[in-house]
Amino acid sequence: MSPDEHISPVSKTTMSVLIVDDEPGMRSFLMKALAKKFALVETASTIAQAEELRSHGHFDLLIVDIRLPDRSGIEWHEALDDPERQSDIIFMTGYADMDVAIKALRAGASDFIMKPFHLEQMITAVDRCIEKRLLKRENFMLRRELSHGQSSTIIGNSEAIRDVKEVIERIAPTNAVVLIEGESGTGKELVARQLHQQSGRSGAFVPVNCGAIAPELLASELFGHTAGAFTGAKGNREGLFSYASGGTIFLDEIGEMPMNMQTALLRVLEQRAIRPVGSEKEIDINVRVIAATNRLLIDEVEAGRFRRDLFYRLNVLNIVIPSLRSRPEDVVELTHYFTLQLSQELGIKDVIWSHEDLQVLQQHDWPGNIRELRNMIERCILLGKPPAEYWKKPVSVMVNDAMGYPLSWPLKEVEKQHVTKVVDSHSGNKSAAARDLGVSRKTLDRKFKDWLTHEKQGLEEE
Known part of the structure; x- marks a missing residue:
């Protein structure tokens, strides 16, 4: 043969x-x-x-x-x-x-x-x-993914998110370059992961934050290098484009890429080949490129900070991710998702937020988008502090004297006064007050019911 x-x-x-x-x-x-x-x-x-x-x-x-x-x-x-x-x-x-x-x-x-x-x-x-x-490459990427703790689930059922999911489904099977735009924290990497998963490509998904790598090392990270190519390069090394062979490379924060690397990337997109730093040989690649930015790249082009030809080469297909404040109807679903996920990760029993908590979350502007929401939920779980209390300012409580109550009061009256003030400090939110007092909401309701009954009895006796 x-x-x-x-x-x-x-x-x-x-x-x-x-x-x-x-x-x-x-x-x-x-x-x-x-x-x-x-x-x-x-x-x-x-x-x-x-x-x-x-x-x-x-x-x-x-x-x-x-x-x-x-x-x-x-x-x-x-x-x-x-x-x-x-x-x-x-x-x-x-x-x-x-x-x-x-x-x-x-x-x-x-x-x-x-x-x-x-x-x-x-x-x-x-x-x-x-x-x-x-297999070694896949294991390397799996360890890298686990160390980053990344999810690939797009949460939400708002019209804006449904539109994004439809676009992903339509363009995922193609090999075309995709540019994802959106504010920081909106989930651009999740969209890129979904594009890869639905593409049918057998290789790895390799995320790269262009803004987190020193400019002088970016070429080596992406394309690899040969021994002696620069100080400290003791041996040959594969770049992340090689690890993405047959798969997808995700270039996040592409707007942070230095101008010289923009030129190199443009050549890669046009020639479908990479050249390791220090090598005279080009290596053909089979890699889909997805880029993302939180900037308006066209503005960067006009300002002379981004190559116009690279912008048009990247902007073949475009996906714009909506901000979280523009889709408040997704906040509740995201909150439940992150609460369950984080409770499991932190080894804490399931946490249930009150209706007041969810209302407060939906009313917030979320300048940090989904990333801010997740971080806040994590802090609330760790501190045992409900979201409704997250932005609440401390309320000063007026007392009758230095001890806070007259010495002649019986213990039941002291308890009633203290509980009432705690509830007032939470604007009537009994669930939040119960958590601060260390009792159940059911116990708190029972106490208020008893106090109301005693008050009625006193009025009837009068």
């Missing part, structure tokens, strides 16, 4: 491979076969040539003949013993020596193939290496 006839179960990735063999025919044969799988395929006839190529770029996979003119592949310690480079290695040999095979595997080889071999053998070994590396 020829390389052209073989169809791989693993689609082309952004990964790179280096073939090291002193036989020109073998190099040509493998290069033709693997070009269908890898974004970059390079060949070398000696370890010295291979090291020169490795000094200018990262290779995910090395396919190496053991017997080479300058050195044995098993003695290629620069590749085998460098944890920074993390390349998988498949060794090949035309000599049926079991001891050599054992040495190769002990040296860290991912696989060992005897020459001559069928192409299917090599492809199977290559696919195993690709799948293992993709």
Whole structure:
């Protein structure tokens, strides 16, 4: 079977491979076969040539003949013993020596193939290496997601949010670039996650906050770098575009991106290729780009702070996220969602807010939008303070004397006076007052009922 006839179960990735063999025919044969799988395929006839190529770029996979003119592949310690480079290695040999095979595997080889071999053998070994590396990338992104504690649920049933959900459903299956606009805290990343989840793309969702990364490091974070590309770059490193292979990269706060990086991003969008910092080679990518901003980018363009051509390249499809104050009908549902979520995270029994609490939440302007609401709910749960009390100013209570009540009062009258003042300080909100007093609302209602009964009895006696 020829390389052209073989169809791989693993689609082309952004990964790179280096073939090291002193036989020109073998190099040509493998290069033709693997070009269908890898974004970059390079060949070398000696370890010295291979090291020169490795000094200018990262290779995910090395396919190496053991017997080479300058050195044995098993003695290629620069590749085998460098944890920074993390390349998988498949060794090949035309000599049926079991001891050599054992040495190769002990040296860290991912696989060992005897020459001559069928192409299917090599492809199977290559696919195993690709799948293992993709799994590593997925695990890396999963740990990254867990550390950020991100959700992908869009909460709300207002007309504005229903419109956003409809747009997501309509444009998610496309590969077009999307620009999401909205105030800080409105949930732009949730929309981006929904676009990815409904797109059917098999790769990872990779969020990047462009404003949180130092400008001088942004290119390395996005595109990766080679060893020695800059001070501190001890080894080759993949960028986040590579981790997003087959998936989606979300460029949040795109308006914060420096001008030189805007130029680099424009080239990536046009060429569908990235160039690691310090490398002379470009690597093809299969990544959907979603950008977001809390600024009006057209204003940034007019002010000369954002490239006009990049703005039009990003603004192919546009989604505007409404502010929370423009959809107060969603506040109650969001409050219930965050209360349940946070109660579980904090290990606290379910919290139930009163009607007064929910009313106060709906009346607030929420300048920080959903993020502010979630943070406030968390503080209320931790402090045991209901939302209705969150913005309430302390009320000074007038007392009759230094002790707060006449010494001649019986204990029941002191209790009644204190409870009444606490309820008054909460503007009649008995639920809030009960929480401050450390009793149930039912107990408080019973006391007021008893006091009312005694008052009626006193009037009747008069």
